Amino acid sequence: MSDSDDIQNIHKRYSFTLINPASFYVSLIFSIVTAAIISTLVILNYLQSGEILFTIPIVIAILLVTQYTDSRFTKHKEYSKSLHMSLFGNVLWLITVVGGIVGAFIVSKELSLFYVAVGMYIFSSFRIGIMTTTLGISLKKSCVLCFIQPLAMFFVMVPMDMWPILYDVQSLVFGIIFLAVACFWSYLTNRSGLPVIKSTHKLLQAYLQSVSHNDPRDMESIILETSKSSNITTSQIRFYTNDEKNDFRMVLPDIHPGPFNPVGGSDIPNQIYKTMNSSAMVMHSVSDHSLNLPSQQDVQTYLDGLSQSSVSTKGLMCTEPVTAQMNKARVVGIRLDKSAVLLLSLSPHGMEDVPLYIKTEIEQIAKNRNFESVLVVDSHNAMGGKISQEDSQDLITAAKNALEILVAKTSFPLRYGYANSTSMNIETGDLAGGGIGMLCLAFDQKKYFLCWADANNMENGVREKIVAYLQNNGYNLVEMFTSDTHFTTMGVRNRNGYYQLGIVTKPEKLADWCLSIAKKAEKNIASGQFEILENKSKVRVMGSGIFEHLSVALDNSLKMTQGFMIGCVGIFLLSIFL
Numbered sequence: 394m395s396d397s398d399d400i401q402n403i404h405k406r407y408s409f410t411l412i413n414p415a416s417f418y419v420s421l422i423f424s425i426v427t428a429a430i431i432s433t434l435v436i437l438n439y440l441q442s443g444e445i446l447f448t449i450p451i452v453i454a455i456l457l458v459t460q461y462t463d464s465r466f467t468k469h470k471e472y473s474k475s476l477h478m479s480l481f482g483n484v485l486w487l488i489t490v491v492g493g494i495v496g497a498f499i500v501s502k503e504l505s506l507f508y509v510a511v512g513m514y515i516f517s518s519f520r521i522g523i524m525t526t527t528l529g530i531s532l533k534k535s536c537v538l539c540f541i542q543p544l545a546m547f548f549v550m551v552p553m554d555m556w557p558i559l560y561d562v563q564s565l566v567f568g569i570i571f572l573a574v575a576c577f578w579s580y581l582t583n584r585s586g587l588p589v590i591k592s593t594h595k596l597l598q599a600y601l602q603s604v605s606h607n608d609p610r611d612m613e614s615i616i617l618e619t620s621k622s623s624n625i626t627t628s629q630i631r632f633y634t635n636d637e638k639n640d641f642r643m644v645l646p647d648i649h650p651g652p653f654n655p656v657g658g659s660d661i662p663n664q665i666y667k668t669m670n671s672s673a674m675v676m677h678s679v680s681d682h683s684l685n686l687p688s689q690q691d692v693q694t695y696l697d698g699l700s701q702s703s704v705s706t707k708g709l710m711c712t713e714p715v716t717a718q719m720n721k722a723r724v725v726g727i728r729l730d731k732s733a734v735l736l737l738s739l740s741p742h743g744m745e746d747v748p749l750y751i752k753t754e755i756e757q758i759a760k761n762r763n764f765e766s767v768l769v770v771d772s773h774n775a776m777g778g779k780i781s782q783e784d785s786q787d788l789i790t791a792a793k794n795a796l797e798i799l800v801a802k803t804s805f806p807l808r809y810g811y812a813n814s815t816s817m818n819i820e821t822g823d824l825a826g827g828g829i830g831m832l833c834l835a836f837d838q839k840k841y842f843l844c845w846a847d848a849n850n851m852e853n854g855v856r857e858k859i860v861a862y863l864q865n866n867g868y869n870l871v872e873m874f875t876s877d878t879h880f881t882t883m884g885v886r887n888r889n890g891y892y893q894l895g896i897v898t899k900p901e902k903l904a905d906w907c908l909s910i911a912k913k914a915e916k917n918i919a920s921g922q923f924e925i926l927e928n929k930s931k932v933r934v935m936g937s938g939i940f941e942h943l944s945v946a947l948d949n950s951l952k953m954t955q956g957f958m959i960g961c962v963g964i965f966l967l968s969i970f971l
Contacts, residue, residue: 399697400833405550406816407540414477414480414783417472417473417476417477420473420476420477420479420480421460421476421478421753424456424460424476424480424483425453425456425457426923427483427484427486427487428452428453428456428483428546428599428642428660429449429452429453429479430487431452431487431490431546431550432445432448432449432452432550432842433445433449433487434487434490434491434494435490435509435551435916436448436550437551438504439490439493439504439505439508439509440493440506440508440551440552440555441662441957442558446676446835448549448550448683451549452546452549452550453531455542455545455546455549456479456483456542456546457566457584459479459541459542459545459546460472460475460476460479460542461475462472462541462629463475463479463538463541463542466524466528466530466534466538467524467528467529467530468528468529468530468598469529469602469606471528473605474527474528474543475528476525477580478519478520478524478528479542481519481523482516482519482520482523482541482543483516484511484686485516485519486512486513486543487512488512488514489508489509489511489512489515489578489965490508490509490512492508492965492969493505493507493508493509493511493512493855493969496508496642496969496970499970500970505558506551506555506558506912507558507561507563507564508686508968508969509550509558510547510558510559510561510564510568510752511544511553511564511567511568511571511965511968513543513544513547513559513568514543514564514567514568514571514572515571515965516542516543517539517540517543517544517568517571517572518539518571518572518574518575518694519575520535520538520539520542520543521535521536521539521572521576521579522575522578522579524538524539524922525579525583525594526579526582526583526594526597526598527597527598527601527631528593528598529594529595529598531611532576532579532580535579536572536576537947539572546657547559548880549821551730567964567968570964571961571964574957574960574961575963576914577957578759578942578953578954578957579594580592580948581953582950582953582954585946585949585950586942586943586945586946588947589619589942590615590943590946591945592649593950595615596613596615596943596946598611599611599612599614599615600612601966603653603655603656604653604654607655607744608655609655609656609688609689611906612656613687613688615658616652616657616687616688616935617687617688617933619935619936619942620687620933620934620935621933621934621936622931622933622934623684623932623933623934624925624929624930624931625646625647625648625684625695625929625930625931625932625934626647626928626929627644627646627647627648627699627702627927627928627929627930628644628646628766628768628925628926628927628928629642629643629644629645629702629925629926629927629928630642630643630729630734630768630923630924630925630926631923631924631925631926632807632809632920632921632922632923633922633923633924634919634920634921634922635921635922636794639809639811639917639919639921640670640672640753641672641673641809641811641832642672642673642674643673643674643676643768643832644665644669644673644674644675645673645676645678645768645770646661646665646678647680647684647685648661648678648679648680648684648686648695648932648934649678649680649683649685649686649746649877650662650677650685650849650876650877650879650880651682651685652682652685652879652935653879653890653891654879654880654881656687656688657685657686657687657688657689657691657692657851658686658687658691658692658695658775659878659879659880660687660825660826660856660878660879660880661675661686661692661878662675662825662827662847662876662877662878663675663696663825663826663827663847663876663878663880664692664696665696665699666826666827666847667826668696668699671693671813671815671827672811672813673830673881674830674832674843674845674874675827675845675847676736676745676770676771676845676874676876677770677771677772677773677874677875677876677877678769678770678771679746679747679748679749679751679752679769679770679771680746681746681748681749681751681937682935682937683934683935683936683937684934684935685874685934685935686932686934686935687933687934687935688931688933691932691933691934694930694932695930695932698928698932699928699930702926702927702928703926703928704924704926705766705923705925705926705927706731706732706765706766706924706925707729707922707923707924707925708729708730708807708922708923708924709806709807709922709923710729710730710804710805710806710807711727711728711729711804711805711806711807711834711923712727712728712729712799712802712803712804712805713727713802713805713834713836713839713841714726714727714841714843714872715727715790715795715798715799715802716795716869716871717791717794717795717798718786718791719788719790719791719794720783720784720787721739721742721784722736722737722738722739722784722787722788722790722791723737723738723739723740723791724736724737724738724788724791724792724794724795725738725795725871725872726792726795726796726798726799727799727834728799728804729807729923729925730767730804731764731766732764732765732766732767732768732925733759733766733767733768733770733796733799734767734768734770735755735767735768735770735795735796736770736772736843736872737751737769737770737771737772737788737792737875738772738774738775738856738872738874739771739775739777739780739788740774740775740851740853740856740857741775741851741853741854741856741857742775742777742784743775743776743777743778744777744778744779744780744784744854745778745779745780746771746773747771747778747780747788748780748785750785750807751769751785751788751789752769754789754797755767755769755789755792755793756769758765758789758792758793758796759796760969762796762797762800763800764796766925767796769792770874771877772873772874772875773850773851773874773876773877774850774856774872774873775850775851775852775856775876776850776851776853776893776946777853785898791941798954801825803960804947805836805837806920806963807920807921807922807923808834808835808836808918808919808920808921809832809833809834809835809918809919809921810832810833810835810914810915810916810917810918810919811833811917812830812831812910812911812913812914812916812917813827813828813829813830813831813910814828814829814830814906814910816830817909817910818904819907821898822881822885822892822897823848823849823881823892823893823894823895823896823898824847824848824881824894824898825847825849825876825878825881826843826847826879826880827846827847827876827878828847829844829845829846829847829903829906829907829910830844830845830846831843831844831845831907831910831911831913832844832845832908832914833911833912833914833915833917835918839869840868840869840870841869842861842863842869842870842871842912842914843870843871843872843873843968844870844873844874844907844911845871845873845874845875845876846873846874846875846876846882846894847875847876847878847880848875848876848877848878848893848894849875849877849878849879849880849881849891849892849893850875850877850891850893850894850895850897851873851875851893851894852893852894852895852896852900854900855894855895855900855903856873858900858901858904859861859873859900859903859904859957860873862901862904862905862907862908863904863907863908863911866908868908868911868912868915870907870911873907875894880890881893
């Protein structure tokens with residue numbers, strides 16, 4: 394499986410974390426309601442006596458006290474997680490109680506507290522699983538703590554003279570089976586990532602800690618165990634005026650944003666943007682998640698190294714942008730003396746990250762046409778899957794055509810203007826700190842615009858709507874591209890695990906913002922020159938292996954869980970109809 398496939402697989406498994414309610418208030422309220430329903434059903438159907446108005450308030454009080462008590466034993470004293478655990482556990486107990494009523498009706502036998510007792514054991518078993526996987530409690534301690542809430546609620550609901558049902562042979566046998574299954578499942582799933590992932594449970598806990606508390610330390614320490622040092626190249630095209638007041642940079646780092654906020658280099662485009670005095674477009678290189686920076690320390694090391702960039706070439710001339718289209722593939726190109734910038738896109742059809750072999754072939758084509766260098770940019774401006782062989786070849790052909798046009802294209806003195814959204818105070822879930830930037834290239838009476846957004850990809854068709862809107866207002870936007878930041882993963886609860894540009898903010902609003910920024914860039918047009926800078930930094934990167942191991946660990950855990958769930962359902966049905 395490729396690195397891209399592993400990432401897609403991890404994103405699919407990510408959707409299972411969306412089961413928890415978004416707010417702990419939801420879990421609190423529904424756990425109270427569920428406990429009240431359980432108490433009512435037990436008193437009216439199983440006991441056929443008792444004071445509902447007296448019992449239910451006590452059960453709820455016990456529930457609230459034990460929920461808080463549970464939170465004191467969790468690794469990070471998290472009240473919200475104890476509430477989620479309580480809600481789902483009580484729901485399982487409710488299902489068991491209702492199942493007992495339905496089962497007794499079907500087989501025409503008298504209701505027995507056996508079903509209530511079995512439900513208590515199932516609740517306790519579920520708590521073992523949650524405590525060991527997500528709450529960071531050891532298996533031994535979980536086996537003791539698992540009984541606190543369900544047993545306390547049972548003692549309040551059921552009269553003392555009926556408590557012996559808990560150690561009745563039949564109840565005890567099923568209870569021991571469920572508890573043993575929970576312990577065995579916990580032990581096996583924790584080892585599902587061996588030998589590379591030493592504890593799958595710790596990995597899950599670190600992930601939850603990073604996304605729910607903005608604390609990446611545990612996750613970064615796990616990732617660093619398999620990270621490796623690598624030499625990373627960063628290219629910059631610096632546009633500047635003689636007075637150096639209008640300094641702007643197009644930055645192409647050979648690192649990949651990610652893996653997810655706030656871990657490692659998830660916000661690296663914005664970090665680079667701020668390092669460049671908020672006057673830059675940090676473009677997406679042809680790279681994948683194996684080139685993620687694994688920790689905040691590595692991010693800082695990388696940023697510090699950017700100041701040591703060396704100038705490889707300087708110039709005063711630039712060509713008009715050209716666009717080469719081949720079926721779905723589109724390549725926008727600009728020539729700066731003997732260097733070229735190519736922006737690759739399949740929008741509005743979309744694709745995953747551009748694979749490295751496409752860049753390698755394009756670089757060879759450029760070399761054969763006497764270009765000193767070519768900067769290949771993944772525009773990352775539409776959602777899609779793994780790129781097909783046909784689309785790959787079309788991108789290469791379109792790049793070749795663009796380079797051949799650029800070779801013969803007339804060069805003009807460089808005149809440019811830049812503006813960004815900093816003064817607009819834009820805050821939206823699908824844009825990161827870098828906001829939106831606009832570069833205007835002016836040639837005689839013609840002006841061309843390139844738009845950059847610090848976002849994680851774009852909703853399909855949004856780019857086309859923005860281009861059309863600006864075109865209708867007299868502004869030629871030749872391309873719009875994103876940084877592929879992973880900052881927009883923070884607090885996101887969808888299957889992608891991030892907000893792509895245009896999914897939160899309406900395209901009409903985005904287009905209006907872009908038009909305003911384009912007008913500012915147009916006003917800032919000045920004559921200037923350019924220089925191309927190169928930098929090499931030695932930093933740690935995640936490497937491709939970590940995603941394969943994470944994907945395998947998740948798959949193994951899921952398969953085990955599915956098997957155990959099928960077995961538990963069978964045992965549950967047996968307990969009802971036995």
